[in-house]
Amino acid sequence: METTLMTSKYLIEVVKDTIESVKYCFLITINESKQAHARLVEHFNFEADMTLWFVTNAKSRKVREILNKNSVTVTFQDDSEQAYVTALGIAIVETDSYEKQKRWQEDWIVYFPAGIQSNDYVLIKFVPSRIELMNFARHVASEPLSELQPAILTKVEKTWVLEESKK
Numbered sequence: 001m002e003t004t005l006m007t008s009k010y011l012i013e014v015v016k017d018t019i020e021s022v023k024y025c026f027l028i029t030i031n032e033s034k035q036a037h038a039r040l041v042e043h044f045n046f047e048a049d050m051t052l053w054f055v056t057n058a059k060s061r062k063v064r065e066i067l068n069k070n071s072v073t074v075t076f077q078d079d080s081e082q083a084y085v086t087a088l089g090i091a092i093v094e095t096d097s098y099e100k101q102k103r104w105q106e107d108w109i110v111y112f113p114a115g116i117q118s119n120d121y122v123l124i125k126f127v128p129s130r131i132e133l134m135n136f137a138r139h140v141a142s143e144p145l146s147e148l149q150p151a152i153l154t155k156v157e158k159t160w161v162l163e164e165s166k167k
Contacts, residue, residue, distance in 0.1 A: 006140065008162045011151050012050075013158040014135050018078050018085045019046055027054065027124075028073040029065035029091075036073075037065060043074075045103055049158070050087070050131070055108060058095075063122060066091045074126055081137035084151075089128035099123060129155045 010102065019025075028038045039062065041081050045053040052074060056062060072091045077084045094100070097116075103123060104116050112118040133151040140151050152163040 006154060006162060008160045010131065010158050011140065011153055011162060014140055015050070015081075015085050015131055015133055015139050015153075016046070018081070018133070018135065019043070019052075019076055020080050021080070022076050025074055027062060027091075027126075028075065029062055030069045030071065031061075031065050037061065037157055038075075039075075040136050044105070045119055050128050050155075050160075052087075052126040052128075053103060053109075054126070055105075056122060056124055057111070057120045058122045059120060062124070063093055066093055066124065072126065074128070078135075081135050083133065083137065083140075084136035085127035085131060085133045087126070088130045088157060092125040092127070094123040094125050096133075124155045131160070 019131055024040050024042055026038045027034050031037055038054075040111060041054050041056075041062075043052050047053075056103075070090045071088070071093065073084045073088050075084065085143045100121060100123060101116050108121070109115060112121040131153045133153075134148070134150045141148055153160045154163055
């Protein structure tokens, strides 16, 4: 396997490409019994600082679980590049009318017939603090293959830093 110089900048590029290439991801929350709940969700408004946004119903289980414990995991899989990205961080249930209006998409009217004014319409803002990834098409995996380890990035203030391998 060819090796590529693994820098934080390069890896963030790979992360962004992976996220942008897939429409759906898994949002994983923790319930009151400390069990993980994973559900397929569509992300939108992916920001340069890696913040992700989701739209959902205020009465959903995911909202209840985030309000109870806001530590969540978001996972993306890209079969075309044999890649995955898993991000850990915090989720915030956003009910601010300015944010809701700013991010509103007309095709959501099917889910929220009252539109932006709907009490059921809320956003989830996900702010990652740790990202792990593998991407075989771009040679983001450790050698030898028998000892596969993901690349791990940690956010230190506003900068993504590559963690050293623990081999």
